Amino acid sequence: MRIENSFIPVRGVGETTERKLWQQGITHWDEFDGSVVGDTVADRIESFIEEGRTHLERGDVSVFTEALPAASRWRCYENVRENTCFLDIETTGLDASCNDVTTVSVHRGGETKTFVQGRDLTSQRLEDELEASSLLVTFNGQRFDVPFLETCYDIDVATPHVDLMYPCKKIGLDGGLKAIEKDLGIDRDMPDLSGRDAVRLWHEYERGDEAALETLVEYNRADTKNMEPLMEIVTDRLHETVFEAACAGE
Known part of the structure; x- marks a missing residue:
């Protein structure tokens, strides 16, 4: 699993919403189209994805480890193994x-x-x-x-x-x-x-x-x-x- 599969670092997105996105086939940032969630959360997710790509291009996962719960920070590993x-x-x-x-x-x-x-x-x-x-x-x-x-x-x-x-x-x-x-x-x-x-x-x-x-x-x-x-x-x-x-x- 890579960071690009994750949505819970976004404010207002918990594990339940993330699971709902995955079950609707939105398993990667590339697949997010604003459906499934409300407009406010959709805007936050889109901003997160845009900023997140910039961080990953630099090999910087700090913004994700700061936002993720301690038990979920393992999601960063594959990106910077x-x-x-x-x-x-x-x-x-x-x-x-x-x-x-x-x-x-x-x-x-x-x-x-x-x-x-x-x-x-x-x-x-x-x-x-x-x-x-x-x-x-x-x-x-x-x-x-x-x-x-x-x-x-x-x-x-x-x-x-x-x-x-x-x-x-x-x-x-x-x-x-x-x-x-x-x-x-x-x-x-x-x-x-x-x-x-x-x-x-x-x-x-x-x-x-x-x-x-x-x-x-x-x-x-x-x-x-x-x-x-x-x-x-x-x-x-x-x-x-x-x-x-x-x-x-x-």
């Missing part, structure tokens, strides 16, 4: 005011980079990676990763953001990232670790254990890379349950 940045962080605790970010991994275009505190993890590096991305994808990043980075590195994360936790819940996938991976058969190439292990590994590294840092980095990278296949599965399922089912009148 190749320039999507998957991000995950590790920290020394849960409070950004007194704990530190230890590692940050970003995965985009088949390449994964990991930045380490005290080495190459800087505000400028983070800003460069985010500015180079059309879409940011995290898991629970809306409540954790993004506020942590903004507090600890004094940056403003303005990149359009999809927090995978919300679309996962929409299709009945609850729990943490690793539990959902297991449910879906997404494999990891390393032993199962936890956030508590990540804190322990960092402290062992601070005491001089370089192998502990290597393990921590592998763990952080696995969390980040595995979000891509998860995103693919979730968007495919939501495409079927939200879009195809509505078009079929189910």
